[in-house]
Amino acid sequence: MNLNLKDKVVVITGGSKGIGFATAQAFLEEGAKIAICARKEEDLKKAYEDLSRLGEVYYEVVDVTNSKQVYDFAEHVHQHYGVLDVWVNNAGNSGYKKGEEYDDEEIDFITNLIFKSVVYGCQAAFRYMKQNGGAIVNVASLGGRCATSGKASLYGPLKSAVMNLTNTLAGEYAAWNVRVTCVMPGFIATERSVKSVGAAKLQSNIATTILRRPGRPEEIAKPIVFLASDAASFMTATSVEVSGGRCMTLNPLFSYEKKEAEERGESISSYEARV
Template sequence: MVVDLKATNSCHIITQVVDILSSALDPPPGDHRVSISNIVCDPLTLDRASSIGDPRTPPCGRSHTAVMTKRVFVDHAETMRMDCSGRTIVVTGGSSGIGRSIALTAAERGANVVVADLEQSPREGGTPTTEAVRDTGSESEFVNADVTDLEDLRRAAEVASELDGTFDAWVNNAGYGATDELTKTDAENWERSIETNLTGVYHGCLTAVESMLANGGGSIVNIASGAGVIGFLNSASYSAAKGGVIALTQQVAVDYAADGIRVNAVSPGFTDTEMLRQDTHDGTESYAEKKTPMRRTGTPEEVADTVVFLVSDSASFITGENVRVDGGYTVQ
């Protein structure tokens, strides 16, 4: 549900107006996203989308008349049919970053989750994903798995089947981010990037399809990247691998659509994770905030919401798509 409200008031009390509007709406229980956009002050025009606690006010400090449009997005599980109760989902690379958020978002929707990763501890610190999933009331198991080893992923599929008799969804999220321009890309970096980011997805798709053919279908989501859609600076091996993920997604989707298996890709833009902070070139974060039309990096939760939508019944007629979650970066 989207509700547009307009209010006229002085800039210095915009936050109070937003609070009043939020209380007045009284949306149903569920997840709520609130953003402020089109804050217009004469003579200063500010186009801004921000969290509810961070509205922008005129730097002059004077009280101007402002027109504020407040959009409230109510994401309600029952309304959107994004309930994952009774489903089991395998998430590769699910210990940290985007994968961790996917696992937790799915669990909050009622799914059981198998985390397949090389490390159980999150790169960002904190409780292991499996424990956090169990805290939601869902079941979860960790499988030490290297996506470049097909047998490791087949073992993860077996663990998932033991949880609930079968599994309904598989998310190929594990990735390797170190990359550079072509003349600085050595054979070791090329091979590791292709093996992890592309061959790992091939292994995951193969494992998932093998099981889903026997169980009447399911949903696969491959985490690609905006780097696979357009050329990213200093990203030869990474862009090549992620472009391959998008092509593989479309091909597998066509081959197995009649078998009840849906296959989609999600291409995040610059996302606030340890991979962005630690595995990329100096200055990447500031570059991302400057060059992304929405003037910020994405959050893992925003990517996770898209993935859970794609594995849910809400996306029952969607397959072969590449959904870009990048703040407009790849459409410039």
């Protein structure tokens, strides 16, 4: 399948690590030119060195919660490459809560990072896509569909807002041939996510996932590349879940237990009668 991404200019926010880095790699493998941003210059330099082996890379230190920095970044990418075809709003993390309740500072932090940054990114992208069309892909989360009570209690509602924003802006940008889509990753093993959940929670995440493992960053990168490509030309205003089937059935282990029963020589009817 020809994704038609050769020489397309692709922005990936939070491209220095994790899903963003894997996404940058995947676009370069399709022949695209990329621009990445993050806050820590050291990590960006390291990512630049690794990614430059695959193709053309531009990087800039940007805090996506600062609208001016996001708009300036878009302008610099446009000046550097002359066009801007794809924008991936990926930067983010699940935020923090110091005590029992969120204080104003924490609410502002998570709202700025998860929601406002995506508004800035979409607006910045659209300014430059109005002439030639383009594709915006937002990275939401399974937490936007399934409520997560606990330390990520504002993250999920804000990721739901990102999914609604995706559909809203798809409706506003369509006449200029700009598609807006979204991915909802389940649990993906990035350095940060593995560190933040701990071993016990990791096992419980796996136990609620039909495919019985965490995802790999490149397994989110590929759907993002697809959504941004001409192969997804009839897709807009949609959120694609990429979670290995997490929290989709009440008995995610059914097929494994049935297979094991078969391997033990237990008849299928007696197994089904037992469960």
